Amino acid sequence: MFALLLLASTASLAGAVSTLREAESGEGLFLELFTTSSSYIYSFATFLAFLGPLAGIALGFDAINNERNMGTLNRLAAQPIYRDSIINAKFLAAAAAEGVMVLTLGLYVSGMGILLLGVHPTVEEVLRVAAFLVLTWVYMAFWLALSILFSVVCRHTATAALSVLAIWLFLTLFMSLVAGGLANFLFPTEGIQGFSNMMANYEAELALNRISPYYLFVEAAVTILNPSVRAVGIITTSQLSGAIDSSLTFGQSLLLIWPHLVVMVALAMAAFACAYVVFMRQEIRA
Amino acid sequence: MEAILETRGLTKRYGDVTAVDHLDLTVFSGEVFGLLGPNGAGKTTTTLMLLGLTEPTAGTAVIDGHNCTRQALAVKQMVGYLPDNVGFYPDMTGRENLLFTGRLNSLSEEECAARAARLLERVGMTAAADRKAGTYSRGMRQRLGVADVLMKDPRVIIMDEPTLGIDPEGVRELMELIRKLSTEDGRTILISSHQLYQIQQICDRVGIFVRGRLVACGAVEELGRQLESEGRYILELRAEALKPLKELLEVIPGVEEITESVEGLRIVSSRDVRREVTARVAAAGGTVLQLRQSGGDLDEIYRRYFEKEGEAHDMDSHPSEGGRSAFRLPWKKRAQ
Known part of the structure; x- marks a missing residue:
């Protein structure tokens, strides 16, 4: 999994470098390493948005049920440790591994970018990248917690893996379709009424999209990595009037995505809490 | 202790x-x-x-x-x-x-x-x-x-x-x-x-x-005694005789039940009937091959407790036959 991510990062890095070489140098070139894609390959941030969940799922889907199938769970539970230590350890160990994974990838892309392009980051850019990596880590932790939940609920590892993968596919690929369709159904934009519905339509679609952690992550990642993104969601012209046309500072960007971060942390914690409760109430027997 | x-x-x-x-x-x-x-x-x-x-x-x-x-x-x-x-x-x-x-x-x-x-x-x-x-x-x-x-x-x-x-x-x-x-x-x-x-x-x-x-x-022996004091004696008999053994032995006073199986006869009685059994088999011109008083043996103890329980619960209407036969397996092996 790590090798796959490394490969993906290298590919995206190559794409970004080749694109950026042609571009004239400007401000925030370093950050563009993470977000720029060439015509044939995704950017690093997009790759993480797709593959981060997979890494989380890979580490968590067999956490509990594999122990059960091997017959080691009751042996483990018979040792003088609290039962929740087992599931806590499963989560913390995998989360730590993901932390290391994310950090390594981030440093690798930054380092290679510096070497290949000769750009040097400012303090603010380093902070932005750090925030992005933390965001990625939380995002992966959510998928990890979700897959641990399924590993507690499902007896077979294959069932657990397939269930989480199904959820991942749905939220990543189809949620936007569902959100768009549902918003159009609730607030049709055709006809006379359409004009008054447009705002509501867009807001409904956005709200539905934001159910998906994938959308939350992408939105937040774009905001934190791109200082010129000034708002998430819709802004009216009246709101824009009088605004100074400049990039946001790190603090302001962070403020903008703070709700996203909080929601993702909450999602991860909720998923883990469910797994925890189910596990604690479950029978320990082979 | x-x-x-x-x-x-x-x-x-x-x-x-x-x-x-x-x-x-x-x-x-x-x-x-x-x-x-x-x-x-x-x-x-x-x-x-x-x-x-x-x-x-x-x-x-x-x-x-x-x-x-x-x-x-x-x-x-x-x-x-x-x-x-x-x-x-x-x-x-x-x-x-x-x-x-x-x-x-x-x-x-x-x-x-x-x-x-x-x-x-x-x-x-x-x-x-x-x-x-x-x-x-x-x-x-x-x-x-x-x-x-x-x-x-x-x-x-x-x-x-x-x-x-x-x-x-x-x-x-x-x-x-x-x-x-x-x-x-x-x-x-x-x-x-x-x-x-x-x-x-x-x-x-x-x-x-x-x-x-x-x-x-x-203790195993203790359980055996406990059962004996309930007044049930069980004999396992293998014998050769000209007449069917069951008919021959049924008339002995105190015998409550005789069941036949591949291993021989199982005689349940309310008192010790060993002497009468041998005498009757001999009188009918048969030979006693094996006569064993059972009890004091864990299989037997278990079987009897299990049977008692089974009767109380009407065992046979429940699909736990698997458990029952699994239990009998070691006993059958021993008898051979």
Whole structure:
């Protein structure tokens, strides 16, 4: 999994470098390493948005049920440790591994970018990248917690893996379709009424999209990595009037995505809490 | 003798099914206690409750003054549990698996290594200790399981079906090992099993467990006497005679029931009829090949308790025949 991510990062890095070489140098070139894609390959941030969940799922889907199938769970539970230590350890160990994974990838892309392009980051850019990596880590932790939940609920590892993968596919690929369709159904934009519905339509679609952690992550990642993104969601012209046309500072960007971060942390914690409760109430027997 | 393990009114229900029904059990320090019963009698549930892995619906279990539900950690510190079909991490060697258990019991690294080496030697696994546990046979896993249980140096050991799926030689070795754990180390051992014959040899006392209830408890001989005092004598007879034996013997006063089977006749009577039986067979020109008074033997004891229970519950209407025949298997083997 790590090798796959490394490969993906290298590919995206190559794409970004080749694109950026042609571009004239400007401000925030370093950050563009993470977000720029060439015509044939995704950017690093997009790759993480797709593959981060997979890494989380890979580490968590067999956490509990594999122990059960091997017959080691009751042996483990018979040792003088609290039962929740087992599931806590499963989560913390995998989360730590993901932390290391994310950090390594981030440093690798930054380092290679510096070497290949000769750009040097400012303090603010380093902070932005750090925030992005933390965001990625939380995002992966959510998928990890979700897959641990399924590993507690499902007896077979294959069932657990397939269930989480199904959820991942749905939220990543189809949620936007569902959100768009549902918003159009609730607030049709055709006809006379359409004009008054447009705002509501867009807001409904956005709200539905934001159910998906994938959308939350992408939105937040774009905001934190791109200082010129000034708002998430819709802004009216009246709101824009009088605004100074400049990039946001790190603090302001962070403020903008703070709700996203909080929601993702909450999602991860909720998923883990469910797994925890189910596990604690479950029978320990082979 | 001092009681080390005590349960009072221990009950576990799963919905409508009562797995364990008001179990009152006392195990004394240093003894080997056999918990016997057919599959699904609630033996495993009982052991899980003793370790605090399952919460009882009602009642309490206490091991050495610690409540098994509330102070599970203190209990698990001194109670070793060998589950049936014990598993090990297949990508770790046997020794590494033991070291892992040692660390979970907060032993120092040196202590872990020394103890693991000593225990591997004791269960005869030294040669295979550095092979991956995934390559072990079932018997080897079971022996490693015993070593694993001993890593924490427990005062009480609970074993769930330790002899299941092991060849006779392996069973003999295992039984010897278990017996030694009691006699040499002074550990208290609770074995749950349905394999009567094997357990009979090493248990100080047995408890017979049917449908969640303890129907009898005591030393094997004691249970035998208990049954005899109920006034039932059982004879097993093999004889050759010209006339059908059944007709011949039915007329003896006191004989209540005669059943025929491949092994011979089984005569149930309210008094000792051995003399009359031999006399009648001889008078009819037959020869007694074998006459055995049964009882005092665990199979017999078990069978009778089980039959009594079965009648009370109208056993045959329940689909637990599997458990019943599994039980009879060792008895049939012995009779051959």
